[in-house]
Amino acid sequence: MRAVPTPKATFPLPPYDSDIITFEDTQHRPLPASIEELLALRSEEPPTDENIVNDPDLTIQKLEIPTPDGVLEAISLSSRHASEPNRSRPGILFCHGGGRVMGNVYVGLKSLVDTVKELNAVVISINYRLSPDYLGICAVEDCYNSLVWMSQNFQGLNIDPDRFMIAGVSAGAGLAAGAVIMSRDRSGPKLCAQLLMCPMLDDRCNTTSCLQFENGYGFYTVWDRYAWSCVLGDQAGTANVSPYVAPARATDLSNLPLAYIDVGSGEPFRDEDIAYATTLWKCGVQAHLHVWGGGPHGFDLFYETDLAIQARTSRNKWLKNFLYRE
Template identity: 50%
Template sequence: MRRPPFDPELEAVLALVNDQIKTITPEMIPVLRAAGNQAEAVNDMLQAAGVARRDITIPGHEGAPLKATLYARADRAGTGPGIYQLHGGGMVMGDATTGVSHFLPWIVEHNAVVVAPEYRLAPEFPDPYPIEDCYAGLVWTAENAVGLGIDPDRLLITGASAGGGLAAGTALLARDRDGPRLIGQLLIYPMLDDRDATVSTQQYDGVGLWTRESNLTGWNALLGKRRGTDAVSPYAAPARATDFSALPPAYIDCGSAEVFRDEDVAYATALWHSGVQAELHIWPGGFHGFDILAPHTAIARAMTTARNAWVARVFSD
């Protein structure tokens, strides 16, 4: 099948790391989890930015204890906005340090506090554990906002990839359960649709950083035999939602050369059709996670600049 080409700078990066990119299969999950700890590099990034972290325990689904990490400026004083950050990892891996480069500038520039929970992962904890953990953590964050130095009227939810899908699902839950009020949902190349029916998922089958098979591995781990059937909740796969009204304003970005492109465009369109404000950026030739893997490229810098500008506008309203 013909597909949009990768951006030339990004294609050169892919060529350099091609031997290290593996399609994720179920048996690889334990290995990837063991290899995924980047604590030393993250600590160096935090120190350079003047950001401190503190690990805490918060209640998850049914009161289960969850590890969470608080991030704030080391010299922080006063009250600022809050960011509820849900990490990526295909529903099967990742932790509270995953994607730290996304939210570091928002801490430094806006005096924000980030709360990053470690929701329980599939397949050991299939749906509804991850989404219910995420919602429970959001409720805890809102209830403890003042003590955390968070302005309760300026709480933003965000996540990338699987975390973006969980952020969208958590925003739906918050609306439907009359839960915490959110000023926005920042969905970074979100993982929204379990049905594997879009053109883009077929175009990027076996090519790129996150392939169709890897995507199916994640959804199958989360949903098991329910994947692709009518038994899937819209909170687990937000593309399944039929009512998008009364949701917080959204920012959605994605590459044109990746699996999630079409479902992300469809989600933004559904928000617009329901009268919800949404800003959508599809970056030409971008593969999944290119801003993390190749932050030096022109297109990655443009993506980051646009995203950070939206955060600044939301926090200033």
């Protein structure tokens, strides 16, 4: 993996939310010194989210999704107590977080638990291939092929084709954005929306927010560069990067489904996410953009604060209004 050079410029930091900084920063990790150390970090991750697994209102089923490159493991998450169990429901493909180098089907999935319970949605979370084991476009292909599989199984999954969407957190949100562009270009499944939570979109890592948060609270830019070097190898930061892999590279975002994008003001991805929303608007696509002042990366997942509650409430309200609009 090529070491991506660190820019020299520095900028003052906007303040973090005063409640969040009272919590221990458990998300700030040193870089792995070797592939073996990265694999060790993966092995230390909890294999499940016990809060989800033990929730009496949820049903979890293991799935296998066939793709041209093999079989992906996945889980489906649905409501155990749906008021109208036979009614067609929203279907959401979920792409987990973890920098594209770590993570499993449960990482970030709690962001959609309320949607499953309140809206009787079915969420399918996939174990896409991780880097550096698999480079470049492999994980995006996994997400796209999972969209295709879901679209071919609407009846069996009891999904309403008009309420079929994709969602992701962090690295998974970047993969979701890439899969949406791929689906447009390949005349693939039609999606009603894309929910991009603090998406990882740009391998160049040269925005103001990247420079501000070189070593900030939680996930920081040095890790961002490392993750991209695992995904792209020597191509990271060069001109030869596909917009499917790094959607910030795309200049034509026309004819895409509307997007809901949220991000904290205190994290590296802030400015690339704002730029992505701006490009969507420029191309005639609607985007709902929320920048939460004082939030570090994934603040609404890791910290139970007023700011986190505001972010989750706003997102859930949008999902409810959009998926059940008349």
